[in-house]
Amino acid sequence: MKEDVSTFRKIVYLSFPPEVSGRPVVCNLAMLHNLSFNILRAEINPRHDGSLTLEIAGSEVDFHKGMSYLKENGVRITPASQKIFRDDDLCMHCGLCTSLCRTKALSVNPESRLVEFDVDKCTACGMCTRVCPVRAMVLDMDEDELG
Ligand code: SF4
Ligand code: SF4
Incomplete structure (x- = not known):
């Protein structure tokens, strides 16, 4: 996805319960929601709790759709602003x-x-x-x- 200065960007912290850790929900942010992301920090192990800190970029509408998708799939989202x-x-x-x-x-x-x-x-x-x-x-x- 081509990025420019108007691209919406946000850093979020994601928590994954064990039943979600092995599923490709983050990859689907790009596949289904046209978002790009950088992984800033990752602690993911299949069948265990996991966490990811992501820098996400795309349109603001796609960002909110992507976050809804993650929530619907059991991922807990915390903004990193603090x-x-x-x-x-x-x-x-x-x-x-x-x-x-x-x-x-x-x-x-x-x-x-x-x-x-x-x-x-x-x-x-x-x-x-x-x-x-x-x-x-x-x-x-x-x-x-x-x-
Ligand atoms: S202060 Fe916050 S909103 Fe402003 S550039 Fe830094 S991270 Fe972005
Ligand atoms: S935080 Fe301070 S030193 Fe860094 S770019 Fe901003 S004004 Fe400059």
Whole structure:
């Protein structure tokens, strides 16, 4: 699927009960719902509980259809937005991330000229973690449960 800057993106954390772990439900996001995905973290074992952290891209309509499909098939979905954070010691307020943050969660304060991060507006698209030159924007995937 061809991607451009208007592509809807979101990072989600998926929990699989044992009876779903061995089934190709994630592959079907691409096959049935025209979504692409990157696996950021995976712990999947057939016949056991499993988890996946995925960066999903596509149209917003297809994204919601894909998430409904996963839920109908027993997958629990948690958005990763509470797991994006900024290391304020690293951020040098260059402003690079603000041009890519579609929700304006990252924005320049016009008075201080400092870049501010409003976590409540963050949809966990992950774009800022890709572009930040000093890796100040971080997706924390160390814990078992996101969100
Ligand atoms: S790109 Fe990184 S260093 Fe620059 S303002 Fe954003 S978080 Fe800070
Ligand atoms: S802060 Fe980062 S992860 Fe959150 S919406 Fe903006 S670009 Fe996406």
